[in-house]
Amino acid sequence: GWQMGRALVLIGCLTAVVSAAGDTAQAIPGKPDGAGSYDNLVILLQEFLEWRSPPTVNGVVDYSPGAVSQRRAELRRYQERMRDMGVTRWTRAQEVDYLAVRAVIDEQDFILNVTRPWASDPVFYVDQMLQLTFVNFPVSGQDLQDLRTRLQAIPRIVQQAQAHLTDVAADNADLAIFNLTTPDGVGHGHPYREVPPAGVIGWYEDLLGRTREAQPDLTVDVATALGAVKAFHGWLTSNRGRMTAPNGVGKEALDWFLKHAKMIPYTSDEIVTLSQRELERTWASYALDRHRNRKLPELELARSREEYHRRLADTDARIRQFLVEEAFISIPDHIPTGWEEMGFNVPWIDRGTPPNFWEQVQYRDPSPDHLHAVIPGHRFDGRVEEKNAHPIRGRLSFGDRREGWAVYLEEAALLTGLFEDRPRTRELIYVFGLWRAARTLGDVRNQRNEMTAGETMAFWKEWTPWLDENVSRRYAYLRASPGHGLHYTVGSFLVYKLLAERKHQLGEEFVLKEFHDDFMSRGRLPVALIRYEMTGYGDEVREFWNHVPLSALKR
Template sequence: MKPLRMLGFVSSIALVLASHTALAQGTAVPGPSNAAATPPAGQRGYTELVALFTRFADWKNPQPVNGVIDYSPATIEQRRRQLREYQAQLPQFAVARWDRHQQVDYLAVRAQMDQHDFLLNVTKPWARDPGMYVDDVQRLAYADLPLDGEALTTLRTRLRGIPAYLRQARVNLDAVAADYADLAIHALSNGDGVGHGMPYRAVEPAGAIGWYDDLLGRARKQQPDLVPDIAAARAAIVEFRDWLVAGRPRMTAPAGVGGPAYDWFLRHVRLMPYSSDDIVDLAQRELERQWAFYGLERHRNRGQPELRLPKTKEEYEKQLAGTDAKIRKWLVDEEFITIPDYIPKTWDQMGFNAPWVVRPKGPMFWEQVMYRDVSPDHLHATIPGHRFDGHIGRRVTHPIRGRISDSGRTEGYAFYLEETALQLGLFDDRPRTRELIYIFGIFRAVRTVGDVRMQRNEMTVDQTMQYWKEWTPYLDDDVARVDAGIYLRRPPGYGMTYTVGMIQLQKMLVDRRRQLGEAFVLKDFHDYLMNTGRLPVSLLHYDLTGNEEVVGALWAHVPLAQAMAVK
């Protein structure tokens, strides 16, 4: 593995920025000499930073009018000007004189503004991704009928607004990327076989159009007065699909943000000490490690019976109940983490990721793993993972930390739990389950490579799907397509934050253990993560340990407008 090229070094920043001349449209790119390598030394105090962030956090999510957000060019330009007014205030704060915990908050606030800057000027989903509009209108079709009162008024207003909304979408979508177009066309007429956030149907509706057929069928029986509005909305969605199909030959733009922009995002928004090249190196090593341990587990367990799929819902839910009880007891016995009294006490109260579904083509990837043994995903997504994390996170009252959720922390922590539990012996009595832990690890590592290469426009969605399937046991087309779409369409780097966030948390644990020696308590470490806010891991690392090396390079801030000559 070649040496890691850490973006923390000034020379690396210069290389990243200089390489962006094509996207800079010929404009000279400022070097690192223009970026302060120390905290701002203005006059404004910490309470003013809190007030500024509160205003920004309330502003950054525009409010819909009649259920629709305005993405017209004039509105977007106005929001760009307003964001610049927020950002212009950041150098005015006396950050150099604050304690490290307040400095952490400043860096978190700056990163949040940088992320919104990137959204407005680089990713621009309203102009590049028709799937944004498809997702929005499809969710409306999940409504439970019959409705009355305000809920009925809201649904009817939204339905009646869809034709105009999609006509405006066709105006806004002036730079549609090829992969985005293909994903949207597929989603309009095909079920994804995964069902993120969708109500259960024995036969999944055929995409957004199919969901409006589903809504029409229910309305005819339960609320006939809605039928004309639903039918008109469905017709507008079909027209939108036909517009996309007809225009697809002209939609040839790349979907990724490009390597230099991705590296800027890693440094200034993700606040990671790695370049995209570094992340590919780390992920490739992690992929090889996970595959090696998977192969060794298969050898070790060669005399053990294979885990079988359950045959009934009752059998699966019995497994869920037993797994939930086992994990909760283990968390207490192992002194792993504090379980507050307000945490729901049972699996059905807490919720879980994969309901029992009988699919015509058989279980998809996640079900192939979870139906065999729900333990890996229950750790990741339920307790002490996402749902547990969410219950505690909603009680963080800090005015800055309580309003930020970085996926390096949330997904990195949830993934960290899987192999950590294995290493601490949770699966000593379930040898075949250890194989499932490594299958999850394989998929997270290979997704990291795909995430980077899609965003750098080195791989298309179809190429990424094929690459993932070559490496990952049980992986099917539907899950591969859905995940490729998720990690291409979300803020850059979401897909890699599982593996890289886990790596950062492991380093944080190492540094804290070495700092405290035998006084280190694992439970205290995990309780800190839960109760301090879901900030980028580098900031939590500094906040907890005081190790300035993990944030020192972050003070060398290069605004997006300088780095990419955004006008």
């Protein structure tokens, strides 16, 4: 049995290497053989991306049944054009681009026909209300006109919500009611206030107070908007009893979404198995490191903004030196050399409450999220992509590639020696990893309606040191498109898989820096598609060509 298995693996590898040698891809069942050219695909994507943001009238999108039906019909025309592409005659790289474009169109199909946030999720409307309250006064000219338009749109947004929220998920209703009246306890992206305003309503009251002093001509518009937001809260609380729809999309729909809209080569059952194993592995690594470090002092929280910023500056310098000296990845010339210009995710906030989860980690040592979110993670990644002029790859960004790369970097840096002189920081890397694994398990079970949001939060807090109510709440409620919580751990699985296969293919010719640079150069496409392009292995992509229209699902 073992010899037969080994022979099959060798045959598979040889087949893949042979197919990798040819530039033009082999015909695979399900691949379109129509009239459309690659240039037609580029034009289609450009039109689709413009279409994807629905038009607004006086700051409000129309989600009436007639408007939604029209959007569905327009989407079907894009899908018909996709089926008429001549992909059988294209190169492997062009095939990959086709599948990525098909995925973003399928994602919109899923939103229009399955998640339907305008009908199921009050937070969909609440999220449209908050940002404008952060405005800095004074404003004038076009900025003033734009602000007035947005303020005057708030009552119409509330009217839309009350008309169209006919199938509300219970968890979504509770989160909307909470967000309207209670600070989220995290505050990232919010202007600093010594006493955080009480939810969205509190931010409108804050805006009204500032308007009376700095921009009195807007007072009536702000007061009217505040009244509408309060009325929406009253409507939600009085109608909460009938808001009993399930929060998740169900197993069959989730599996379709993973394969078609995300190009993830695993079913939700496989993701549960893999993520459970990852949670156990990471907890075991954490336990072993805690034992190894038992005679060392614990890491202490920074005590001031100045101390935290000193730690950030030191972390940034250390990571950059490591990337260069250990030949980890190339740093292009246009990447800023300073940490302040690059930015960072976790600000210093003086709270009356204990630090939240992110702060518990980052205030001790900023390394985990600096790798993940600054360099060579998100901010570095984003600045590299800003230079991507490719007409398709420069315009798409998939979550498993963004988040999978960022999570991979955390433990990859640990394994290549970044923390040899900081053993306690290794523990923080594992805390980040086990949070992502627990989060994936919770997200899948929540979307399959096996756990409520509250049960998901309880599960996460049980398995994640320092995880607080506020951070867990922020992630327990999945928005219009499921999958965000899956991207982290599952994306990292796919990056590690590609690393293993590339090392196996190239043997002693494998160079880590070249691998990372090559991976980054291919854009933020699904990792499974990057794998096909880099290795020539076509097993996962062959499944993607077996395209099942969403309309064929039993719902």
